Structures are given as structure tokens and as C-alpha cells.
Amino acid sequence: MVKKVLIIGGGIGGLSTAIALRRAGIATDLIEIKSEWKVYHVGIIVQGNFIRAMAALGIADKAVAKGFPYFGVKFQTLHGHTVAEIPGIPMAGPNYPTDLGMGRPALHQILSETALELGTNVRLGVTFTDIQQNENSVTVAFTDGTTGEYDLVVGADGVHSKVRSRIFGDEHQPRFSGQGVWRYNVKRPAEVDYAFLCVGLEGGKCGFIPLSHETGYVMLVQPDAGDLQFPADQLADIFRERMAAATGVMAAMRDQITDSSLVIYRPMEHLLMPVPWHRGRVLLIGDAAHTTTPHFGQGAAQAVEDGVVLGELLQRDAPLPQLLDEFMQRRFERCKFIVEGSLQLGEWEMNPVPEADAPGLTKKMIGMMAQPL
Ligand SMILES: Cc1cc2nc3c(=O)[nH]c(=O)nc-3n(C[C@H](O)[C@H](O)[C@H](O)COP(=O)(O)OP(=O)(O)OC[C@H]3O[C@@H](n4cnc5c(N)ncnc54)[C@H](O)[C@@H]3O)c2cc1C
Structure with missing residues (x-):
């Protein structure tokens, strides 16, 4: 039976796994690696399955x-006309929202405080x-000069995982998808108590998500080149310019984007x-x-689900290879659907085709995520 586990990486997946394992008494x-845990x-x-x-x-x-609950997502034009509405599914039961x-x-505060409390x-x-591993255990040497022996090591060290390179070699690397995402916190107009995505922007989309x-x-x-370096002091101007076509509520939000130091830009990467x-x-x-x-807004949910499933399985007194195989059976197809479906949405944004159906694929994803883990 698994009695002692090392988790490498204290992000969303690592902390969720720690909570699940501690609740299972492991x-x-x-x-x-970060000395300041920010x-x-x-x-x-996040959606119902999260x-x-x-x-x-x-x-x-x-x-x-700590979040802002809402119900489903609207697809709109850049001028605020609703073209589709995807209702969420209350997967956690009737007392919970479908989206958050x-x-x-x-989120980090809740996860880290709970993991520590437990x-x-x-x-x-560190x-x-x-x-180094043998049939019965794994021995890990740490940068603080200590070593530890474990029944299982969980690599939860994110997209550029060093555990992945160490164990599986360097052949598995994340790839740039062809798009980048820009984000900026703004004041929420009281009447906008829902999330919306605006279609009709060449090569991509824009939108708003309530947070509080x-x-x-x-x-x-x-769309962007993956290695593009934007001048740091012009990020806000570039962000606003790229949304110039929006009018109404979206334009009012766009005009709040004024401080380049608060713009978060990330090229999109993927790996399965x-x-x-x-x-x-x-x-991993x-x-x-x-x-x-x-x-799809599903990366965090999939990381948390990994932790929940692992916590459930490791409570069983069965050989570890059998439990890990079961983990793969419960996790692979679900995660594959999310990675591939998300890429499909991006591809449709960059290269529109008549059969593109972002609302339809999003609805399919919600239905699939509502299935039991
Ligand atoms: C631009 C962008 C927007 C996103 N938006 C959403 C969204 O709206 N909804 C959603 O659900 N998901 C979203 N995601 C995805 C989500 O953030 C990730 O899927 C999620 O954080 C994965 O959790 P993780 O624990 O695997 O990795 P991470 O959260 O990245 O955590 C990895 C941790 O490991 C640590 N670490 C790294 N290397 C080492 C090492 N060698 N040793 C020890 N520790 C190490 C890191 O410091 C970090 O704390 C978004 C991602 C991006 C890039």
C-alpha cells in the first residue's frame, strides 16, 4: 500500500493532489521551486467539473x-448582440453554480492553506x-542537500516539467499553438454578471470573465509568432488597438486597459x-x-481532477502498477478531448471554415465533463 508520496510542484495540480492524499491519510x-509562493x-x-x-x-x-458564481457563457458579436448561449451544468449539485x-x-490561497492545514x-x-527508483521505492535527492525515500513520486511541475525530462527524456516538449492570450483586470459593470466571448475578431476573439x-x-x-517580444511599455496600447473594432460594453472595458505593467501576455502551448x-x-x-x-477554460479543472482520482485510487490496497493503469483509464480520454478540442477551437479562429461550430463544440465539452470521473 502507498504510504509516503513526494509531489514535485506546488501549483494547482500538486496542491490538489496533496489535499486528496492527506485526506486519504497518506x-x-x-x-x-519558488521560494516566494506567489x-x-x-x-x-472554471466550470462545473472543477x-x-x-x-x-x-x-x-x-x-x-472567494469567486464569482455565474451560469453558462454567452457568445456575442463585438457590438454586444448575443448569437448563442451555452447553459452550464450544475455538476456539483443544485447548491452550487455551474461556472465560477x-x-x-x-485559488492559490485556498489550496495552499488547506494542504498545509491537513x-x-x-x-x-527546493x-x-x-x-532513482527500484521495484519497491524511489529515492530523491534535493537541492537543499537532503534525500528522501518514497512509494510514489508525482511530477506536478507544470508545462515545462523537469520531472518529465528526467523520466521520459527530452522528446516530449510543449508546442506553440499559433495564438497568444492577453489579459487585464477591469472594473465589473454591475449589470455584467455573466461571462461572454465576442466572435468576429480576425484570428481570435475577446471577452470578459467576472471575478468578484x-x-x-x-x-x-x-494569432502571433511564438517568439514575438512586445515592447513592455506598449502592451496596453497594443491590447487596446487589437480590440479597436469593439463597441458598447466591450469597448468601455477595453478603454480601462491603460497600464502596460498590469497586462499579462502568454503564448499558448499544448502537449499531450x-x-x-x-x-x-x-x-506525471x-x-x-x-x-x-x-x-475551454479546462486546464485547472483537469489538474484538480487528476489529484482527486489519484487520491481515490491510492486508498485501495492493490498493486501500484494496477492502480496507475486504472488512473490512465480514467484520465487519458478526458484530457485528450480537452487538449484536442481546445486546439480545434483555436484552429477555427485562425482559419475559419463554414463547418466551424465553437458553441456546439463547447456544449459537447460541457456534456462530456459532466460524466462521472
Ligand atoms: C494564459 C493561460 C490562461 C489559462 N486560463 C485558464 C482558465 O481560464 N481556466 C483553467 O482552468 N485553466 C487555465 N489555464 C491553465 C491552468 O493554469 C493550468 O492548466 C494549471 O495551472 C495546471 O496546473 P499544474 O499544477 O499542472 O501546473 P502549474 O499551476 O503551472 O504549477 C506548477 C508548479 O510547479 C512549480 N515548479 C516548476 N518546476 C519545478 C521544479 N523543477 N521543482 C519544483 N517545483 C517546480 C511551479 O513553480 C508551479 O508552482 C490557463 C493557462 C494559461 C497559460
Whole structure:
């Protein structure tokens, strides 16, 4: 039976796994390379399956209280005319919303405080220098000069995972999708208590996600060269210019984008590790195994679901290879659908075709995510 686990990476997936394992009574060490455990200030969109996974971890009420609950998403023109509405599904039960906008710092606070309260042994500013395994255990050497022995090591160190390189070699690298995403926090107009995406912007889209009673964020997706360096002091001007065609509410939000130092720009990357995501006693989860572009707003939910499923499985007294195979059966197709579907949405934005149906694919995704884990 698995009694002691090391998690490498203290982000959304690593912390969710720590919570799930501690609730299952498993001794859990977590190392995080950053010595200051901070996340950037913009927000994250999550849907019913994220809230359901938070409920499994016992923290759904905290997450809903810290976020902005809403129900479904609207597709609009750049001038505010609604073209489609996708209702959400209350996957966590009737007492919970179908969708939630959250600031990343708020989510990080809930996850890190809960993981610590439950007794996760967290070390910041530490990573691994070596991982050696045999049939019965894994020995890990750390940058602080210590070593540890574990039944299982979970690589939750994100899109540019060093655990992945160490265990699977360098052949699996994330690829640029052809688009970048721009984000900026703005004041939320009281009447805009829902999320909307504006279609009709060449090569991408823009939209708004509520984050709290006071704020929300504007997002803009545009095609770019992956290695493009925008002048740091012109980010706000470029962001606004690219949304010049918008009118009405979207334009009023756009005009709040004035401080380049508060613009967050990220090129979009994707990666799907082939089955299995484990070698021996080392398992990859979250972005390290499946990095999606953010078109569905599902990356965080998939990382949290990984943790929930692993926590459930490791409570069973069965051989580890069998449990890890079961983990793959429950996780691979779901994550594959998210990675591939998100890429399809981006492709339709960059190269429109008559059969493109973003609302239809989004609806299909919500239906699939509503299936039990
Ligand atoms: C632009 C953008 C927008 C997004 N928007 C959304 C959204 O709206 N909704 C959504 O659900 N998802 C969204 N995502 C995806 C989401 O952020 C990720 O899927 C999620 O953070 C994955 O969690 P993770 O724990 O696997 O990785 P991360 O959250 O990246 O955490 C990895 C952690 O590992 C640490 N680490 C890295 N290397 C090491 C090492 N060698 N040793 C120790 N620690 C290490 C890092 O410091 C970090 O704390 C978005 C992603 C991007 C890029």
C-alpha cells in the first residue's frame, strides 16, 4: 500500500493532489521551486467539473465564496448582440453554480492553506537533483542537500516539467499553438454578471470573465509568432488597438486597459503525453502530462481532477502498477478531448471554415465533463 508520496510542484495540480492524499491519510511531502509562493494576479475561468472536484476535496464552499458564481457563457458579436448561449451544468449539485470566475491568488490561497492545514510537509525554494527508483521505492535527492525515500513520486511541475525530462527524456516538449492570450483586470459593470466571448475578431476573439463583485478580466486571443517580444511599455496600447473594432460594453472595458505593467501576455502551448504517464513509481499529472490551450477554460479543472482520482485510487490496497493503469483509464480520454478540442477551437479562429461550430463544440465539452470521473 502507498504510504509516503513526494509531489514535485506546488501549483494547482500538486496542491490538489496533496489535499486528496492527506485526506486519504497518506504522508505527503511537497517541494516547490519558488521560494516566494506567489501566482500572477489575473483570473481563471472554471466550470462545473472543477467545482465538483473541489467538493471532493472538501473546499467547494470556500472556492465559491472567494469567486464569482455565474451560469453558462454567452457568445456575442463585438457590438454586444448575443448569437448563442451555452447553459452550464450544475455538476456539483443544485447548491452550487455551474461556472465560477476566480482570481488566481484566491485559488492559490485556498489550496495552499488547506494542504498545509491537513499536514502536507511543504518545502519552498527546493527542487530535485536526482531521482532513482527500484521495484519497491524511489529515492530523491534535493537541492537543499537532503534525500528522501518514497512509494510514489508525482511530477506536478507544470508545462515545462523537469520531472518529465528526467523520466521520459527530452522528446516530449510543449508546442506553440499559433495564438497568444492577453489579459487585464477591469472594473465589473454591475449589470455584467455573466461571462461572454465576442466572435468576429480576425484570428481570435475577446471577452470578459467576472471575478468578484468589483472586478473581472478582459481577455483577448490573437494569432502571433511564438517568439514575438512586445515592447513592455506598449502592451496596453497594443491590447487596446487589437480590440479597436469593439463597441458598447466591450469597448468601455477595453478603454480601462491603460497600464502596460498590469497586462499579462502568454503564448499558448499544448502537449499531450502518450499513455502511460508513469514510469515505474513516478507519475506525471496536470500540465506536465497534458497542457491545453485555454480555449475551454479546462486546464485547472483537469489538474484538480487528476489529484482527486489519484487520491481515490491510492486508498485501495492493490498493486501500484494496477492502480496507475486504472488512473490512465480514467484520465487519458478526458484530457485528450480537452487538449484536442481546445486546439480545434483555436484552429477555427485562425482559419475559419463554414463547418466551424465553437458553441456546439463547447456544449459537447460541457456534456462530456459532466460524466462521472
Ligand atoms: C494564459 C493561460 C490562461 C489559462 N486560463 C485558464 C482558465 O481560464 N481556466 C483553467 O482552468 N485553466 C487555465 N489555464 C491553465 C491552468 O493554469 C493550468 O492548466 C494549471 O495551472 C495546471 O496546473 P499544474 O499544477 O499542472 O501546473 P502549474 O499551476 O503551472 O504549477 C506548477 C508548479 O510547479 C512549480 N515548479 C516548476 N518546476 C519545478 C521544479 N523543477 N521543482 C519544483 N517545483 C517546480 C511551479 O513553480 C508551479 O508552482 C490557463 C493557462 C494559461 C497559460
